[in-house]
Amino acid sequence: MIKTALQNYHARMQRVLDHIDRHLDDNLDLDTLSGVAALSKFHFHRQFTATFGVSLHRYVQLARMKRASYRLAYRDAQSVTEIAMEAGYDAPDAFARAFRQRFGNLPSSFRKAPDWEPWLAAFGPLNNARSKLMQTIFNTDDVTIRDVPSIPVAIMEHHGDPATIGTTIQRFIAWRKANGLSPKTNPTFNVFHSDPRTKWPTEYRMDLCVGMDRPIEAKGERIETGIIPGGRCAVLRVGGNTDNLEAAALYLYRDWLPASGEETRDFPLYCQRLVLFPEVPEHEAVAELFLPLK
Known part of the structure; x- marks a missing residue:
């Protein structure tokens, strides 16, 4: 019974992670994501943090920033402004400040010469949540x-x-x-x-x-x-x-x-x-x- 309940709980949390990936351009607020998990919104954010070691808000920020950094490095046809808007920022300078705070350089500098070591360190919590705590079991x-x-x-x-x-x-x-x-x-x-x-x-x-x-x-x-x-x-x-x-x-x-x-x-x-x-x-x-x- 305990094992089945734990599997069910992990399945709910997996649904949340998949929903975030699929809807990075949408409003990912507490009401929406607690509904995806079918858990009480009064407790869901604490459960998420306890499960993944990172807050729901920070996880969403990291997921959006990861997609943005991939697009900066690998999609030269997209402008920095377009990438900033897709990451949920109203203005490029707000995106630039957040990006510099997270990675130590500006988006335009990262596009020209990505520094991947601080990038990997910054996304440690995101990767830990996806690849370790919710690891796929093969048979x-x-x-x-x-x-x-x-x-x-x-x-x-x-x-x-x-x-x-x-x-x-x-x-x-x-x-x-x-x-x-x-x-x-x-x-x-x-x-x-x-x-x-x-x-x-x-x-x-x-x-x-x-x-x-x-x-x-x-x-x-x-x-x-x-x-x-x-x-x-x-x-x-x-x-x-x-x-x-x-x-x-x-x-x-x-x-x-x-x-x-x-x-x-x-x-x-x-x-x-x-x-x-x-x-x-x-x-x-x-x-x-x-x-x-x-």
Whole structure:
């Protein structure tokens, strides 16, 4: 009974987080969100803070600011004023003050040269709420075994501190655009050559890849060509906060693989980014994690 009640409570809180993601442009007041949770508004804000370690108001602010910072870094077609309005600020200077207070620099400066380390620190409470306290529980039914084809890819390597990967992503997106490689027609992959928990930050390596259907130009970047080899793979689909795939990778290696009787092939764990935030609300982002098998 206690376990069932706790699961029901977590489901209510998950509905609230998903509603916030889906309605960042709407009025997310206490009455609305307590109604989504089907909990008393007189107690809901205290329950939210007790569950997630951050107030409801701050969580909403952080969620809006996270979307805004992604748009600053990765959507150069949108003006700072447009992004400020979408984040709920009436004027760009109010947005600039809040942004500088949170990240230590102005939105225009962040757009030109994002400093991702204070960004990661600022969003610690948000990421903790989404990926740890409300962590997805996987089971064997979530894993399928597929025969996947070989995929020719263009590769931009990130080698160094995982905290600075946002800068590499920004360069990768700009390079893709310059080559007319849309995510809708040319699939996006990440190949994980090392585990950030077991490597010194300077030794971490991850490849950002795009499927190729024609010759490409480096256009000033260090781009290599390669192949994600075909073969049997265990595939785990992950929805929601796909920035952090650690729990999914841990499930595949620690739980699924030993029980399956399968053996891994000599190629790293990789993922395909199917639906990307901020193109969709964060809880609608989708990635598939591939564990190559013999």
